Amino acid sequence: MAVTVQNVINQLSKTAEPIEDTVDRLEFGKAEIEVTGIVTAFMATHRIIQTTIESGANLLLTHEGTFYRHKGSISMLESDPVYQQKKQLVEQSRLAIYRLHDTIHRYSPDGITRALVRILDWEEAVDEHLTTSTVVDLPPIQLKDLAAHLKEKLRLPFVRFMGDTSMRCRRAGIFVGYRGGGDSVIPVMQAKDLDLAIIGEGPEWETPEYIRDAICQGKNKALIVIGHAESEKPGMELLAGNLQACFPTVPVQFIDEEALFRMV
Secondary structure: OOOEHHHHHHHHOOOOOOOOOOOOEEEEOOOOOEOOOEEEEEEOOHHHHHHHHHHOOOEEEEEEOOOOOOOOOOHHHOOOHHHHHHHHHHHHHOOEEEEOOHHHHOOOOOHHHHHHHHHOOOHHHEEEEOOOOEEEEEEEEEHHHHHHHHHHHHOOOOOEEEOOOOOEEEEEEEEOOOOOOHHHHHHHHHHOOOOEEEEOOOOOOOHHHHHHHHHHOOOOOEEEEOOHHHHHHHHHHHHHHHHHHHOOOOOEEEOOOOOOOOOO
8 A cells, every 4th residue: 555645644643642833744745645765854954855855755754944943934035045946956856845843752752852862872761751851860970971972872073061071970861952941951950950961952041051150159060062953863863763664665764964063
């Protein structure tokens, strides 16, 4: 039996409660078309779209929006040449692009966070899954060694950190994506007695400044910033394997993008 785009969408939302005002939607393409191949990615960049088309796949599942904003109108981009060229590429290829953001975060536990915990080999260390974070209880480990572990497992050229490199960390909170803001992190740091927050990203004047003050006051607190994409793409990679098991006759693959920034 042929697999359609709608079949895939139905599978993706099978274990999540309906969400009002969601950003999840079919950005391009038609729900009734037959799927020849599926690609998952953190973001539908121009290169990812090109690679998807070249692979013969006609359904791209992206976690973040294709056109540079979380939600709302993109009318400001209509005359922009970068937007126009990217849109033309998609339309001419008849590629279907579905954004999977809110639903995967509503899996129980959160599908993005779960994948990050898994790739870090911390599944047995999970103490509690919260709405926007996961708390892990680790064997005591120095901050410098924990940072090295993150770099190795996530294949990162660098991470940013705050804190004494010899500080021994035990309780850590994991906050993926843009959940690194003060409203998300600070209450959990206090309520769950965390030594360390590991975040994707967030406003630099919020959580990092809180950690700076805590350190100045002599408190053993630390922060590691791994990057938005770096914290969330393991979830889209794990999704590819899960979808392959659900649709064994359809080729499914995760396509990674190069690191967004370089250091000088």
